[in-house]
Amino acid sequence: MLEQFALYNTQLVITGDINLHLEDPTLPATVQFQAMIEQFGLTQHVAESTHRSDGWLDVILTRDDCSLVDLCIHPPTISDHGLVVATIPFLHDAPSYLARQIRGWRNLDRDAFRSALLEVPAIADPSILADFSVADIFATYETTMGDLINKFLPLRPARIRRSALSPWFDMECRTLRRQARRLERLYRRTRLPVDRSTWVHFVRDMHRRYRDKERSYWEAKITSNAKDSKRLWATFDAILGRRRADPQCDAPSFSADDFLASFKKKIADIRQDTAHSTPPVFHPTDCKLSTMNAVTSSELRCIILTSPPKSCELDPIPTFLLQEFVDDLLPFLNALCNRSIQDGVLPLSQKRSILVPVLKRSGLDSTDPLNFRPIANVSFMSKIIEKIAAYQLTVYLETNKLLPECQSGFRRGHSTETLLLHLLSDIYGAVDSSQLTLLALFDVSAAFDTVDHEILLKRLEISFGLSGNFLSWVGSFLSERSLCVVHGPSRSAWVPAPYGLPQGSVLGPLLYIIYTSEIGPLLSATSVLGHLYADDIQAYLHCPASNATSAVLAISKTLDVLETWMSTNRLRLNPSKTQFIWFGTRQQLAKLDLSAIAADFPHFIFSPVVRDLGVTLDQELTFAPHIHRLCRDSYYQLRQLRTVIRSLTSESTATLIHAFITARLDYCSSLYAGLPVGRLRCLDRVLRTAARLSGRIPKFGHVSRYMLDVLHWLPLQQRISYRIISLVWRSLLGLAPAYLRDLCHTTMEIPGRRSLRSTEQGLLLVPFAHTAIMQNRAFSVVGPSLWNGISLALRLFPRIVSNSFYAHLKTFLFGRTGIGSAPE
Template sequence: MAPVTGSAMARLLLYSLLMVIFTTYVIISARISNGCVSALRIYDRDSLFSIRESMEGLFFTRGRYRQAFPPPFIIDPDSPECLLLCRAPGKARRKSRKRGSRSGVQVKRRRAAAHLGSAILGHGGRARCLHRIPLLSVCDTSTLPSAWATTEVLEPTQRWCGGQRLSSPPRSSVFTPVLPTRSSWRPSDRWTCLRPIPLRSVDTASVTSSTLHIGLLNARSIANKSFSLNDLFTREKLDLMCLSETWQREEEFIHLNELCPAGCSAVGKPRPCRRGGGLAVVFRDSCTCKVIQSQEFTSFESQMVMVGSSSPFYCVSVYRPPGPAAVFLKDFSDFLSSIIKLESVLILGDFNLHVDDSSSCSAKELLTLTEAFNFEQHVSEPTHQKGHILDLVFTLGLDISNVSVQDVHLSDHCLVLFNLHFSPEPKPLEVRSQRRVISANTADSFSAMFDPLLFKDCLDVDNFIHYFTSHCVEILDQVAPVKSNSSIQKKLCPWTNEDTLSLKRLCRKTERLWKSTNLEVHRLYLRDLVSSYNEMVENARSDYIRQLVTVNKKNPKVLFDTINSLVCPAAPITPVFCEADSNALLRFFTNKIKMIKDQIPPLLCGTPALIEPVSSLWSSFKSVTLADISALVTKMKPSSCSSDVLPFRLFVKVFDEIGPWVTQMVNLSLSTGVFPSAFKHAIVEPLLKKTGLDPTDLSNFRPISKLPLLSKILEKVVSEQLSLFLDQNNIHEKFQSGFRKHHSTETALLKVSSDIMMSADSGKCTVLVLLDLSSAFDTVDHQILLRRLRDEVGLSGSVLHWFSSYLSGRSFSVTANQIRSESADLLCGVPQGSVLGPVLFLL
């Protein structure tokens, strides 16, 4: 029995051995066929670096593994769809190398690649668990990390492919593979072929951030360095600059106007009580800034502006005078409490606290206070000549970068520069203006080609205007074709000369010399040159203004504009940067008039007053002659509208040819009692009601209508005949001043002052009642006006029909910064800026 038992046991052992061999064979075959495990790990670049930092010191120590396992891979669901497949470690096949070829080119390349892989992975350049798979295409909804847009991704070359080149990835892939240059490839698990692979261009349409270049400087008086600050703003290509210690006085705008470059504006806040101090913000007109009133404190000065409109942030300029900081810390804590509800805040300025001094208790308390309100301080370099950090930048909910400190030799403080990233405003469309180039020969060519026979026998005023306009346009297209150019115009300083430019170039050259040598003598020389440059520009500007006043001493308009530009703040730009902004102004004007009209009771509008019958009627206009029209054109201001066919200067030069036909057009309109339809559309330009108002508040704008030149001529003829009829029949109000000949606003002031003083001399009391009508011109009811013209003035026949045609069917569109809105109908009101508008309003 024993032999039998032994034989059975032997067969059992053989069967078990065969099962083990078969199982091992299946496993090995599966590994060979698959070449990898099924575990997929998804991770992004930041996760890789975090893994690297946590695994430093855990891999190799003197060529041996430590007794520790690496942390698991981080699975990030928000990471891009870029996968690495884990591969089972296997024995690498070593490549034989001939003796004496250590310094070969291929060996050096492999060593360099291995060193690069070692720097990334942190252990000898090996990557036994990484195996390349084709990159997956990224769909439109995925988002790559921001750092990937400008960096490179390391990827092993395809040495594991066994000599078969893979086809290039599809065009939807994000990465471009780098194929190896060797002709023979061998499978290997060594990471010796790391190559940098640049990312393909990423679509920047989805990028939702913009950058503002901002500067901070303690100027210590802008009076003696306004032109240097102007040059600094332009040279550094700043979008916004905050200045402290401007030493500006109240109602003093001369130096603020001097430091504003072309296309920029400034808002200042002088110290109200005593000398010194003062804040100012200079910004480009493309950055919509609005002054925000904030709580005032005695221990420091502050100025808050809101930058942007759709997703704004709040910029707060701060200046704290030197002195005890206990009261300041309490007041600043209250200030932070009042603005903490704001999501995005930028606080910057001169705090006069040495935050770099660890022994300064006040500075520590300030930093602790700001950290408690979740503010972050970004300045880490000295901003004062004595080596202390006094100018600080705090942010809440904002991202800034590239913080730097530069000595600009304008004061004892340095300039702090940084970039601020925020949600951008809608970029203004580049508007290309169109104009005709009028030369010296244009008038003669136009007169030679003008043919009046085309509309000689036309009896309809609308057809006459159509043919006349079309014929003029055809001629101008030949003699003065339309040329388009960008609306961006550089405002050149007229007082700039060769001497100022040479000194400016010398300043820049000396600045480069000082930065290269860092010698004190060069720094002092540069400071003297900057002061001399500012003084030379100021003298050149004074000479230019003196000559301008001397030449135009008999022109009050030029003198007034010159003085106004010196002593008054610069007019802010209208915040219209796209068609949507101009449409918003259009809707505001129409809705404002509608709301006012709805508030007027209908009983007051429809109840006629008891009036006496008029003694005389006016039923027809008088015809005008060519001499009358010529006299009107001579007295008119040289202004043009975008709807004019001929510019005013060209119109005057060719008036001898077109004058008779302009006279015929006027007489045709007067005789038929029809106002041309082509003149009923007005181009409205919004203007601020007075200087200093907030341009972001649409209620501060007044709509001024721009009408064609031919329309003004026709209205002027009617206005003169209407005024003559009113004077002959004593229909004018006795005490009406304004919009009347020899009855100006000065006459009204003299009359009121005289009556008040005479009443006081008589021992009587005086009560003065003033009434201000909101949108007075725009709310005139057409039916009431026509009824008054008929019943109280005495208009009838073709005259009354002409005024009815003048008021009906009118429309307007808003144009600001050469951007025109849609068109809207005018159901009430008389156009401001027209000739007949004020006269009809008085009636």
């Protein structure tokens, strides 16, 4: 019943006597009931006795986003149950209007604009720029583009209504509506049956054309944005008519100046706290990189066209328009980029950032500026030159193996899933040895915003071998930066930005990885295992329960060493986000003497559940809290999608379901390997519900065959196997992180088995496991086991980068479903 109601996008209220004693949360029936309503995104509001015998038997269940008002429980009178009364609010946003300055890009005369563009001397003949400085070339670009845009599309005022309008309702629809009203007025005047018949038939045909136009409009929008998750989310919100937060219209609780003051104070406090630290020590390298190579026209064209069409007010021309006229502008843009590379200079106009405060996550206090992340908007051409530099620098770093192996953030082939897969494989290995694992999660406070430019440049020069033109360009990129904050209708003044890396730039993430590259070796020096994902640091070690105090002491020393390094490099850990958790079996965890540990380390607070890189981990790694949250969020999205299903084609519906449901279920799904079937059943129900919605299948209709033959969806268990085998394949190709490649060894690598015929079958070595949890859940065992279970043709597939392997693997797994194979 709840599975069906979960799709209804109406306010759901369930009341009555459920005959469960909810006042005792330890009862198995109560635990099961709470887990069930959590999966479906429901909240139980009654938290007092409703029975004459003091039991919590009567409930009011609503969705999570519903807040009851005036909840009152009356004492029992004629019945042994009390009367529960509450008010359920129903809100409706009134339409609002916004005055803006717009240009109306659809009205641009493309041919006239191209002709005017080609008449500009610098664009027609870029050779005249030979004597120009970099700043002059960029100024020419900005002035020329700005003047042309103002000439062809000057700004004009417009009054925009912010409400749930239908963007597909165009002039043709308005003409049809006027005609329908004209026929209606004619019938009202004549009252003739023939006029009524004409009016009714026209209205029916009008609505059919409305539906066709609506479906074709949304299908085009969804298809064009299928690979852009952010734009797909915006399209989904538009289909639902959901009001999108608009900083220009919604009055924020603080101004841009307030945010800027908070932002500067936070950085100043960290700088002051670390001012008296010892200077950092740099470890030299023999590798050298001194020259940034010029970019060719074809390379630059590819970079521009494959870049997201994002723009901000710093761009003199919208990115989509620049991409449209890229062939006309390419010689000029090539000269512009290469001059910046050749001179090792980025002009001041390209070193400005507009900070836009974005709430870090929903549910945080929106009145506190510290709960907002400063996202920097930089100019498009700055991003293009940064991409050129980032690509060449990445090739150099990877060729010389200078990047830390334990860093998985912002690196090709690395992801949160690969990091967590290796982390859990280590934890299962400890369980297999009857040991516990202590995990510490650290977060760097304002990490990108407090990077010291001088330290970064010295580290690039000494520890990473940068010099000459390349180092000069990076130095120019970092120096003399400025920023302003735009929040709502307010705007701050431009101020210098002497520290930090802009969050929104292309080169910033790579420079941050370089800046913190010493953290991995630092953790290894303290005999602690570790992983990093951008500014998230994870340190862990294994120990028997009897040595738990020693393990906490080791983590405490690691924390001290880490804080010292942070202070030396003008960074600071965020103590409010530091978390500690023990992992192990129920029997091993029961041996922990937490009271003794608390007495020795009172500042260590151990959590039963932590959220690590988007995955909720509990102490016994049952994944029950994570799966409950995942089901609740998925049903919410399905419920939203069901309201607009009539406005979408089957293809559009499948695209949205893949983006918001199956992609959500597949995120880190390799971690579910070996979980009990009963625990995964609720995820399988979500998958089947999504398929039922996609195919408009009735409540009691069969959905399994539709999932296989039409949607080509693998069942949940096969999806998990597909994910793991794909990671093994990438490891064998050398595309996966080194820490996963080290867990996949072919039998040919074993000296004593090289001459055996079994080495010609592409088999992997499966490590011995003492326990079922290691055998069924650790990637080091499950990965090779699943690989050895696929067909010989797949195991001997040519070791080349190709999508053909994944297609053949999916066909093979379809054959194992027991229902039959699905066509490709």
